[in-house]
Amino acid sequence: MNLPQRAGTVAVVSITRFIEAATTPLLPADYLDLFIPLRAGADLRGRIVSVTPETQDAATIEIQPGADWAGHVPGQYLRIGIDIDGIRQWRAYSLTHGPRADGRIAITVKAVPDGLVSHHLVHRASPGTLVHLEQAAGEFVLPLPGGRLLFVTAGSGITPVIGMLRNLFPVSADGVLKLPRSAAYDIVVVHVAPTRPASIFRRDLEELDRSGAIRLIARYDDEHGVLDVDDLEALVPDLAQRATFACGPAGLLEALEAHHRVRGLELQTEKFRTTFHVAGQGGTLSFAASGTTVSADGDRPILDVAEQAGVLMPSGCRMGICFGCVLPLREGIVRDLRDGAVTTATPGDGVVIQTCISAAAGDCHFDH
Amino acid sequence: MTVIQKKADNPIAHLSAQDIEELGRELDAIRQRFLAERGASDAAYIRSMIKTQRYLELGSRAVLLFSLFPPAWVVGTAGLSISKILENMEIGHNVLHGQWDWMRDPKIHSTTWEWDSASPSDQWKHAHNEVHHNYTNVIGKDNDLGYGIFRADEDQPWHPAHLGQPLWNFVNALIFEYGIAAYDLELGARLKRKQLDDPEFKANGKQVLKKIRRQAGKDYLIHPLLSGPSFFHTLGANVVANVVRNVWAHSVIMCGHFPEGVETFEKRSIEGETKGEWYVRQMLGSANISGSRLMHIMTGNLSHQIEHHLFPDLPSNRYAEIAPLVQELFEKYDLTYCARPLVPQVYSAWHKVFRLSLPNGWLDTTTPRNLPSQLVKLYKISRGGAKVRRAAQARMTQEARRIAAERGPVVVPQRRVRRDPLAA
Ligand SMILES: Cc1cc2nc3c(=O)[nH]c(=O)nc-3n(C[C@H](O)[C@H](O)[C@H](O)COP(=O)(O)OP(=O)(O)OC[C@H]3O[C@@H](n4cnc5c(N)ncnc54)[C@H](O)[C@@H]3O)c2cc1C
Ligand code: FES
Numbered sequence: 001m002n003l004p005q006r007a008g009t010v011a012v013v014s015i016t017r018f019i020e021a022a023t024t025p026l027l028p029a030d031y032l033d034l035f036i037p038l039r040a041g042a043d044l045r046g047r048i049v050s051v052t053p054e055t056q057d058a059a060t061i062e063i064q065p066g067a068d069w070a071g072h073v074p075g076q077y078l079r080i081g082i083d084i085d086g087i088r089q090w091r092a093y094s095l096t097h098g099p100r101a102d103g104r105i106a107i108t109v110k111a112v113p114d115g116l117v118s119h120h121l122v123h124r125a126s127p128g129t130l131v132h133l134e135q136a137a138g139e140f141v142l143p144l145p146g147g148r149l150l151f152v153t154a155g156s157g158i159t160p161v162i163g164m165l166r167n168l169f170p171v172s173a174d175g176v177l178k179l180p181r182s183a184a185y186d187i188v189v190v191h192v193a194p195t196r197p198a199s200i201f202r203r204d205l206e207e208l209d210r211s212g213a214i215r216l217i218a219r220y221d222d223e224h225g226v227l228d229v230d231d232l233e234a235l236v237p238d239l240a241q242r243a244t245f246a247c248g249p250a251g252l253l254e255a256l257e258a259h260h261r262v263r264g265l266e267l268q269t270e271k272f273r274t275t276f277h278v279a280g281q282g283g284t285l286s287f288a289a290s291g292t293t294v295s296a297d298g299d300r301p302i303l304d305v306a307e308q309a310g311v312l313m314p315s316g317c318r319m320g321i322c323f324g325c326v327l328p329l330r331e332g333i334v335r336d337l338r339d340g341a342v343t344t345a346t347p348g349d350g351v352v353i354q355t356c357i358s359a360a361a362g363d364c365h366f367d368h
Numbered sequence: 369m370t371v372i373q374k375k376a377d378n379p380i381a382h383l384s385a386q387d388i389e390e391l392g393r394e395l396d397a398i399r400q401r402f403l404a405e406r407g408a409s410d411a412a413y414i415r416s417m418i419k420t421q422r423y424l425e426l427g428s429r430a431v432l433l434f435s436l437f438p439p440a441w442v443v444g445t446a447g448l449s450i451s452k453i454l455e456n457m458e459i460g461h462n463v464l465h466g467q468w469d470w471m472r473d474p475k476i477h478s479t480t481w482e483w484d485s486a487s488p489s490d491q492w493k494h495a496h497n498e499v500h501h502n503y504t505n506v507i508g509k510d511n512d513l514g515y516g517i518f519r520a521d522e523d524q525p526w527h528p529a530h531l532g533q534p535l536w537n538f539v540n541a542l543i544f545e546y547g548i549a550a551y552d553l554e555l556g557a558r559l560k561r562k563q564l565d566d567p568e569f570k571a572n573g574k575q576v577l578k579k580i581r582r583q584a585g586k587d588y589l590i591h592p593l594l595s596g597p598s599f600f601h602t603l604g605a606n607v608v609a610n611v612v613r614n615v616w617a618h619s620v621i622m623c624g625h626f627p628e629g630v631e632t633f634e635k636r637s638i639e640g641e642t643k644g645e646w647y648v649r650q651m652l653g654s655a656n657i658s659g660s661r662l663m664h665i666m667t668g669n670l671s672h673q674i675e676h677h678l679f680p681d682l683p684s685n686r687y688a689e690i691a692p693l694v695q696e697l698f699e700k701y702d703l704t705y706c707a708r709p710l711v712p713q714v715y716s717a718w719h720k721v722f723r724l725s726l727p728n729g730w731l732d733t734t735t736p737r738n739l740p741s742q743l744v745k746l747y748k749i750s751r752g753g754a755k756v757r758r759a760a761q762a763r764m765t766q767e768a769r770r771i772a773a774e775r776g777p778v779v780v781p782q783r784r785v786r787r788d789p790l791a792a
Contacts, residue, residue, distance in 0.1 A: 018590070021582065021585055021586060021590050022586060022590045022591065022594065023586075024582045024583070024585075024586050025482035025483060025484060025579075025582070025583070026482075030422070030475075031422060031426060034419060034422055034423070083408070083411060083471070083473075084408075085407040085408050086406065086407045086408045086409075086410055086411030086412075086470070086471050087411075087470060087471055087472055088471060088472040088473055089472075316494070316497060316498030316502070317497070317498055317501065317502040319502075319643075319646075320681070321497070321501055321502070321680050321681060322466075322493075322497035322498045322501060322502065322680075323465065323466030323469065323478050323493070323497060323681065324493065324494065324497060324498045326466070326469065326478065326479055338396075339400055339403065341403075349472070350472050350474055351472065352469060352472070352477070352479065354466075
């Protein structure tokens with residue numbers, strides 16, 4: 001670094017220090033967040049711009065992400081945190097567009113039965129709401145050079161695929177554009193939905209099909225019956241020459257995995273539900289930092305069990321009032337011994353529990 | 369006041385073990401009801417409270433940049449004082465209690481929050497949440513009872529050094545945030561036991577000094593510097609705002625457990641204490657301040673000290689709704705709900721500080737007429753050894769009893785007398 005540059009750095013550092021000294025014990029960011037929550041340098045957030053219904057129980061949510069949004073590759077998903085009944089809930093949603101000129105991103109959500117976040121996003125979310133975001137992630141993306149591909153999607157499983165297709169074949173007022181970079185792709189989409197009207201992105205898919213950009217094989221349960229993966233070879237005769245990408249319910253993905261394994265075919269899947277927690281009685285506690293694993297009964301506080309196993313645990317009153325025992329629960333499911341309330345955590349949810357009044361209701365993983 | 373177990377008219381003597389457990393169940397049900405209701409409106413409350421406080425602080429500090437002009441000084445100092453009070457009381461204290469942890473917002477969480485006070489929040493959480501809330505008003509366990517430096521109860525033997533305690537209490541009020549920091553460090557006890565070399569104490573002490581340096585740097589150097597020609601005026605404004613906040617916090621907190629009518633408990637009485645008994649101790653060991661909604665907000669809802677001690681993890685904005693339900697239970701179980709407006713409550717607490725700074729019974733046996741002879745007596749007791757003090761104390765207690773008897777029989781409310789499960 002040359003001298004003026006170094007002097008510049010020193011100046012920036014001292015100015016930052018000075019401002020921090022003026023706002024302590026808070027950070028300058030805590031005040032800036034009041035006015036410009038989407039600025040560069042802030043925690044990544046976004047503002048809902050619009051909510052557009054797609055079908056009766058699905059909607060597309062357009063979001064203006066904060067300045068530090070690093071972009072994404074179509075097919076990737078992002079995790080979004082939204083406050084529902086005052087509690088921050090994090091869920092993953094696939095991005096349904098390629099990078100856009102207006103810098104906005106979009107997700108399409110299907111409300112699942114009893115689904116907390118999906119119902120909220122589809123039916124109650126309103127423009128202007130501030131949401132919390134993580135950068136895009138995921139490996140479910142188009143192979144770069146092109147090739148012969150088969151997409152098998154079911155229900156909301158179409159979302160990552162529509163993101164890739166829209167990016168490959170943008171639609172203008174004159175119809176579907178065929179760009180040079182798309183010429184190397186030969187794509188068949190087998191899309192499954194309960195009925196035609198309930199099929200998300202039906203119009204987009206049909207338009208792409210009409211223009212010859214893709215070949216669409218739509219299967220509606222009420223018209224064609226439930227798809228049997230063994231019928232795939234009949235529907236897509238050149239199946240063996242294609243790399244398959246699938247996204248949909250666990251049942252379909254498992255069947256497809258078995259089907260492709262037997263035939264030695266290439267398959268990449270995107271699972272919308274990674275782990276599934278059912279509240280039971282007790283489970284295994286694992287503590288990463290101390291390397292301890294211990295099995296816990298469903299009626300004993302995690303604090304007691306862990307201490308007995310030799311884990312050094314923070315604690316205080318041991319009766320649920322002082323919060324001296326809180327630890328982040330990376331993943332797992334616990335039950336409040338006082339009222340039976342169940343709390344589940346998946347990585348990144350930021351769930352913190354009081355170990356003195358929580359018992360394992362399944363396997364629990366702590367970083368502690 | 370005497371520990372509840374030694375009282376002639378033990379206020380819980382009429383409660384059976386079953387009564388107490390039933391009371392505990394009813395309180396659990398109240399807690400459960402409010403847990404179930406807790407939601408978006410509560411989250412909106414704390415967020416708007418934090419926003420208001422930050423706007424107020426920014427605004428006041430901006431006005432103070434021109435504190436050379438008297439109106440700006442007055443407005444800025446008032447705003448900053450209120451902002452500091454909100455930050456400590458309704459926001460800091462309650463966030464650090466974990467009252468808002470359920471929102472899963474890492475920015476409003478007991479594990480990440482740092483407050484505008486000399487005591488680092490980690491140390492305060494230990495001393496306050498774990499020790500004080502757990503051992504509320506248990507003599508010898510709850511350091512909040514007199515902060516380990518005051519005589520807070522008749523059962524603690526009197527010593528001439530206690531004569532100074534009204535003065536110390538006043539000084540403590542002025543510098544309350546430093547008092548709390550010293551108290552969280554257990555500085556007094558450490559000095560007494562010469563444990564200043566303990567590595568944990570040293571590490572904590574370093575943390576406190578660092579926090580104090582940053583806090584003082586902000587209020588007494590950086591903001592005055594920013595004010596340029598108004599340097600000294602802004603410095604003064606910050607001193608005043610901190611003192612106002614300290615005195616206010618001290619008064620509110622004194623009202624919580626110090627007024628006359630609040631019960632204390634023996635160490636031995638909490639061995640094997642049930643949840644119901646724990647609840648009863650919180651009910652009788654705390655006192656409320658009655659007043660308007662504004663008063664409740666400015667006290668951080670510690671005006672609902674009783675409700676706060678019963679349910680320290682329920683959001684503070686709910687205590688006002690919980691209070692009538694709790695009051696019903698006090699009536700149902702024939703217990704005394706100690707609540708007075710701010711001024712009488714502060715007076716009552718200060719009265720107790722004065723009373724206990726003197727030997728038991730001295731104030732009761734003193735009239736304007738015998739004041740000179742009483743003062744002589746006090747002087748002699750103070751100069752005498754422990755033996756003299758004990759003898760004089762015995763005489764004075766007797767005297768006080770005689771005077772009380774002459775004043776006529778004290779009407780003790782009739783209570784159903786049952787086995788007292790708390791008396792071991
Ligand atoms: C990588 C990834 C990408 C995803 N992309 C999308 C997307 O683009 N669009 C979209 O709508 N969803 C997507 N999901 C699923 C989404 O993250 C949520 O799981 C879903 O919205 C349900 O959340 P909820 O809060 O409504 O349900 P919860 O309240 O958590 O669960 C309610 C009930 O629904 C069941 N359930 C939970 N998840 C699912 C699920 N995925 N399908 C069916 N039932 C479920 C639960 O077992 C429970 O019985 C994606 C998930 C992952 C992991
Ligand atoms: S140890 Fe006090 S809340 Fe868990």
